[in-house]
Amino acid sequence: MGQLDGKIALVTGAGRSVGLGIAQELAEAGASVAVNDLHPERAEGALSQINAAGGRLIAAPFDAANLEAVRAGITRVEQTLGPIDILVNNAGITEGIGMTGPFVDSDPAQWHFNIDLNLYGSMYCIRTVLPGMARRRWGRIIQISSGAGSRGVPNVSIYSAAKAGIEGLLRCVAIEMAQSGVTLNAIALGLMANTGERMGDSPMLQRVFNTIPMGRLGQPREIGACAVWLASNNAAYVTGQTIHVNGGSVHGR
16 A cells, blocks of 8 residues: 555646656555646656556646646546545756846846746645545645745745745645644755756866765755655644655755
């Protein structure tokens, strides 16, 4: 028997990388998993990479930063699989928008792209599934955050602000829902393998390694294992917390 047999999970931004690793671990723990991605072909392609232990897998493409798309997408998931028990808000990379660099040089017209996805997008998903979880007296909301949400990291100020904001919201809502059977927690990532893929074989990558006490980058399924624990009954007394999974590093994703 898996830890999550009979549970239904939605993972946003799960077409690749960390989201895919989370979906894989949830599925192997027995959950039925809806794999969300902005791009339908990426959501569909992820299904072939996931081994389900017993639950079902479906693709659930929609834009997590659009409230109406979130509502419609979650309705389709629940019509197909049933009510969502586990929400993992992983979507957080704004495609095609350069959001790195000093704040003093940033363009205010582009701030909202990062805030819309990392803060409002997560809020939309949480607000949509939360009433049903409360009625059923069981639910798990897991927010993928970053070390940049709680520590100063140069050149990612807007992203950092959004992650700090969603962590603050989780702490408040966790208290509001503390007697409902619904828990809300965040996993703050350190530097992950996809960071290394973007850097390639460069001197910068070695400098990144040197900042991580364990001397390596994190793997998607390590984040997935943490998500499975938070989603399980073993973590029923854990709420309003941010767990840093970062190899001992002081830097965030």
